[in-house]
Amino acid sequence: MSVNIVVPVKYVPDAQKQRTFREDLTVDRSDAILSELDEYPLEAALALREAAPEAEVTIVAVTVGPAAASGAVKKALQMGADAAFHVDDAALAGSDALGTSAALAAAIQHVGEEHGGVDLVLTGMASTDGEMSVVPPMLAERLDFALVTRAGTVEWGEERNGLALTRATADATQTVAVAFPAVVSVTDQANEPRYPNFKAIMAAKKKPSAVLTLADLGVDASTVGRDAAAASVQSATPRPPRAAGVKIQDEGEAGIQLAAYLAEQRLL
Amino acid sequence: MNVLVDLGHTTALRSPDREVLTLARTVAAGGTVSVLTHAPDAAGLAEELGGFDVAVLLAPQDAAPDLSLTDTALLDAALAESGATLVLGPNAAEVTDCFARLAVRHSAAIITDAVGVDADRTVTKSVLAGGYTTTVEPTTELAFVTVAPNAVAAGEAQGGQAPDVKPLAVSASGAAATVTGTQVAPASSRPKLTEARVVVVGGRGVGENFSLVEELADELGAAVGASRAAVDAGWAEHSAQVGQTGVTVSPQLYLCAGVSGAIQHRAGMQTSQTIVAVNKDENAQIFDIADYGVVGDLNKVLPQLIEALRERKG
Numbered sequence A: 001m002s003v004n005i006v007v008p009v010k011y012v013p014d015a016q017k018q019r020t021f022r023e024d025l026t027v028d029r030s031d032a033i034l035s036e037l038d039e040y041p042l043e044a045a046l047a048l049r050e051a052a053p054e055a056e057v058t059i060v061a062v063t064v065g066p067a068a069a070s071g072a073v074k075k076a077l078q079m080g081a082d083a084a085f086h087v088d089d090a091a092l093a094g095s096d097a098l099g100t101s102a103a104l105a106a107a108i109q110h111v112g113e114e115h116g117g118v119d120l121v122l123t124g125m126a127s128t129d130g131e132m133s134v135v136p137p138m139l140a141e142r143l144d145f146a147l148v149t150r151a152g153t154v155e156w157g158e159e160r161n162g163l164a165l166t167r168a169t170a171d172a173t174q175t176v177a178v179a180f181p182a183v184v185s186v187t188d189q190a191n192e193p194r195y196p197n198f199k200a201i202m203a204a205k206k207k208p209s210a211v212l213t214l215a216d217l218g219v220d221a222s223t224v225g226r227d228a229a230a231a232s233v234q235s236a237t238p239r240p241p242r243a244a245g246v247k248i249q250d251e252g253e254a255g256i257q258l259a260a261y262l263a264e265q266r267l268l
Numbered sequence B: 001m002n003v004l005v006d007l008g009h010t011t012a013l014r015s016p017d018r019e020v021l022t023l024a025r026t027v028a029a030g031g032t033v034s035v036l037t038h039a040p041d042a043a044g045l046a047e048e049l050g051g052f053d054v055a056v057l058l059a060p061q062d063a064a065p066d067l068s069l070t071d072t073a074l075l076d077a078a079l080a081e082s083g084a085t086l087v088l089g090p091n092a093a094e095v096t097d098c099f100a101r102l103a104v105r106h107s108a109a110i111i112t113d114a115v116g117v118d119a120d121r122t123v124t125k126s127v128l129a130g131g132y133t134t135t136v137e138p139t140t141e142l143a144f145v146t147v148a149p150n151a152v153a154a155g156e157a158q159g160g161q162a163p164d165v166k167p168l169a170v171s172a173s174g175a176a177a178t179v180t181g182t183q184v185a186p187a188s189s190r191p192k193l194t195e196a197r198v199v200v201v202g203g204r205g206v207g208e209n210f211s212l213v214e215e216l217a218d219e220l221g222a223a224v225g226a227s228r229a230a231v232d233a234g235w236a237e238h239s240a241q242v243g244q245t246g247v248t249v250s251p252q253l254y255l256c257a258g259v260s261g262a263i264q265h266r267a268g269m270q271t272s273q274t275i276v277a278v279n280k281d282e283n284a285q286i287f288d289i290a291d292y293g294v295v296g297d298l299n300k301v302l303p304q305l306i307e308a309l310r311e312r313k314g
């Protein structure tokens, strides 16, 4: 028995720095990192592998994006993924989630052909830039896999042919059973992602990593990219910064002053 | 334009539902508004929908036996029934999941987290943690749009007629997960975080003594929120987390203590009307957006504030 896990990863602008739109109304990715929310599914995949060596887990990271996005798969390999694929094709520029998910789904099928099937696709709960959370359900729909979004805990199911999960809804916690093949998105509550150590960083350099074009995947280039997008961004305007107000130093009376402020603002 | 509103598993209207229904009534501009609930027992909901000019309430005959698959089929059936070209819903995972799947099935646009939708379906949304406002247009005949909470003012129900309830029978085949257990969170006596007029939030700086934040919240009749650091430390439930991976709040008063104001936290609270922050570090980022900042030790300031509030109440 073996279990093949694909983790789609995204290269996104670093939220700690100033994030901007470019003139073509796409987000500037020149100062990018692996989306932090993609570290959680990677960690979940590694934890599944470590919990059951006999399951022979293979973890493959896949990214869709321009040349710089190779940074995302590099980090994934350093964290512990076994192999990586990077779909890089000029025709993908300006794709919306439909286009990106089509390319990702094709790449996942490609992994399946090379590795004897894909059992599980583990994703983050959202990207830290687009924040739409639509790619996981889109992948489930395209691949005809079962779907569980926003899993807060991830464990093997009884037979190791699926997973036992929990997820929080607006007012309850659900326990969920899912059989492979499945797409599961995990939240930032799921685990504590590891930092790659020096040994892992060196080992990553020897791992297989391949670049694919849309033609390699059999995806018609006219179905992706800006011209095929179903949602088209018309404008992007920086929001005026919120003006800072009054700042007082506590000299022993700040609690009383604050109560007076709240009363004056009619907030009590 | 005909509009379909998907309220997820709602059996009683909450404020995000009312906001979406208000928006639907406006953009439909004379077209019909149909509403879908995924919960089988819909009679009470129909009563509540009376004031929102809803033509029909579609509801399933039975609860879905699986996660996502049957709910998606139900929305697809409702879509065919309604003839809608715009499908709206609150920005909740269960709704987004169905929308995204059908966006693939129908090659239709999906736009999430709208803060506004025009009659020509142009969507306004806030992106990059509130750093930019974008306008997005669907290029397809059908579009799915989820609406951010607290972005549209919920209109008053106008005392119209309750819509007819039309049962939908669907079956779906395909791979799906099953829910094996549900634990409902115990009801809190405090207001709901996303709907509260006042929210009091504690961060890592609060330390073990999180009850100080709760005490202040109760004094103000407020909901309690937390930063991720406070949740990770186990001082508050994850459902209390405010921010990018928690909930978004937009209360009249947001008061935080021991919160540094990281970008991911600000993403969930910066549209609050009045922001008050207590932090001992005068350079904390939270002060950049605070209307009233107190540089000081929260262990001194909060007890004194609570005392002063009690005195004012007399």
Ligand SMILES: Cc1cc2nc3c(=O)[nH]c(=O)nc-3n(C[C@H](O)[C@H](O)[C@H](O)COP(=O)(O)OP(=O)(O)OC[C@H]3O[C@@H](n4cnc5c(N)ncnc54)[C@H](O)[C@@H]3O)c2cc1C
Binding pocket: A036, A037, A128, A188, B202, B203, B204, B205, B206, B226, B227, B228, B229, B230, B241, B242, B243, B244, B245, B246, B247, B257, B258, B259, B260, B261, B262, B263, B264, B265, B268, B278, B279, B280, B281, B284, B296, B297, B298, B299
């Ligand atoms: C992908 C991602 C998603 C995230 N999502 C969220 C999210 O949804 N919500 C969220 O909150 N965070 C989120 N974070 C985490 C975020 O980056 C910060 O780490 C977190 O918000 C910090 O919480 P904090 O302000 O409580 O703690 P800190 O940043 O440690 O700040 C503690 C503050 O308390 C002050 N303080 C300490 N003692 C006292 C005292 N006695 N009196 C007064 N002040 C005191 C300190 O000066 C400091 O400013 C996310 C991070 C990532 C990478």
